[in-house]
Amino acid sequence: xxxxGAVMNSAAVRPGQSVAVWGAGGVGLxxxxxxxxxxxxxxxxxxxxxxxxKLARQFGATEVINVKKTDPVAAIRALTxxxxxxxxxxxxxxxxxxxxxxxxxxxxxxxxxxxxxxxxGADVLVGIPRTPFPLDSMDLLNGEKGLLGCVGGSCAPxxxxxxxxxxxxxxRFDPSALVTDRFTLDELNTAVEALHDGRVRGRAVVELGG
Numbered sequence: 001x002x003x004x005g006a007v008m009n010s011a012a013v014r015p016g017q018s019v020a021v022w023g024a025g026g027v028g029l030x031x032x033x034x035x036x037x038x039x040x041x042x043x044x045x046x047x048x049x050x051x052x053x054k055l056a057r058q059f060g061a062t063e064v065i066n067v068k069k070t071d072p073v074a075a076i077r078a079l080t081x082x083x084x085x086x087x088x089x090x091x092x093x094x095x096x097x098x099x100x101x102x103x104x105x106x107x108x109x110x111x112x113x114x115x116x117x118x119x120x121g122a123d124v125l126v127g128i129p130r131t132p133f134p135l136d137s138m139d140l141l142n143g144e145k146g147l148l149g150c151v152g153g154s155c156a157p158x159x160x161x162x163x164x165x166x167x168x169x170x171x172r173f174d175p176s177a178l179v180t181d182r183f184t185l186d187e188l189n190t191a192v193e194a195l196h197d198g199r200v201r202g203r204a205v206v207e208l209g210g
Contacts, residue, residue: 001030001152001153001155001157001160001161001164002027002030002126002150002152002153002155003021003026003027003028003029003030003031003032003033003034003093003095003126003153004030004031004033004034004037004153004164004173005034005150005152005153005154005155005160006031006034006093006124006126006150006153006154007019007031007034007035007038007040007091007093007153008034008038008153008160008163009150009153009154009155009160010124010148010150010153010154011091011093011122011124011148013034013035013038013040013090013091014038015038015039015040015041016039016040016041017040017041017090017091018040018041018042018044018079018080018089018090018091018110019031019035019040019042019043019044019089019090019091019092019093020044020045020046020076020089020091020092020093020105020108021035021043021044021045021046021056021061021092021093021095022046022047022092022093022094022095022096022101022104022105023046023047023094023095023096023097023127024045024046024047024049024052024053024055024056024061024095025052025095025198025200025201025202026178026200026202026203027095027126027127028045028047028056028093028095028126029055029056029059029178029202030059030178031093031095031126032045032056032059032060032061033059033060033167033172033173035060036059036060036061036062037060037167037172037173040091041062042062042063042079042080043060043061043062043063044061044062044063044064044065044076044079044089045057045061045063045064045065046064046065046067046072046076046105047064047065047066047067048066048067048068049066049198049201050066051201052201053065053066055180055201055202058177059177063079072104072108073104073107073108076088076089076108077108080110082110084113084116084118086110086111086112086113086118087110088108088109088110088111088121089108089109089110089121090109090110090121090122091109091121091122091123091124092105092106092108092109092121092122092123092124093123093124093126094123094124094125094126094127095126095127096127097127097128097129097130098127098129099129099130099131099132099133099134100133100134102123102125102129102133102135103133103134103135103136103139105123106123106135106136106139106140106145106147107136107139108123109121109122109123109143109145110143111142111143111144111145112143112144112145114144119144119146120143120144120145120146121145121146122145122146122147122148123145123146123147123148124148124149124150125147125148125149125150126150126153135147177202178202178203179202179203179204179205180200180201180202180203180204181194181200181201181202181203181204181205182204182205182206182207183204183205183206183207184206184207184209185206185207185208185209187206188206191204191206
């Protein structure tokens with residue numbers, strides 16, 4: 001709900017717009033799937049884990065970037081040239097919840113052109129930073145970019161759940177593919193540690209057995 005809702009509601013991504021999703025965990029994978037279903041292009045997944053990036057392709061990412069191996073902002077700009085001469089995605093979705101990453105994801109967003117009536121793109125904060133974070137105010141102001149917050153993907157269950165069910169019914173989205181790790185109830189502490197350490201690629205399920 002949160003990831004796909006951020007794409008569908010908070011940003012209202014349109015076909016042909018470019019998207020970068022920072023953080024390819026469970027929420028990020030749903031954002032990637034939502035962007036692909038809404039026909040964004042390219043859909044770029046950004047993470048530190050090659051296994052998560054491989055899974056991101058299954059959910060619709062057309063490009064993947066490992067920040068440990070390449071400069072993510074430069075790579076995103078190279079993938080997103082625009083006819084007006086600018087570079088960068090129309091929307092970045094920061095699903096990391098890491099405050100220090102937000103200025104970086106903001107830098108990957110296309111700038112506007114002052115005097116030409118062209119506004120910049122926007123960085124949508126999907127993950128929740130637990131501490132204050134720095135922000136390059138000049139990038140935000142001079143680029144005429146947006147910085148958007150959302151809670152739960154700006155979803156209204158009565159309105160949006162029917163859409164998500166339709167995506168599942170017609171085969172555009174497979175929620176079972178999100179479950180990448182399974183634990184027994186006795187392994188609950190191990191499951192929590194794996195989730196905390198970022199070792200769960202998608203979503204973890206604790207099976208009660210029986």
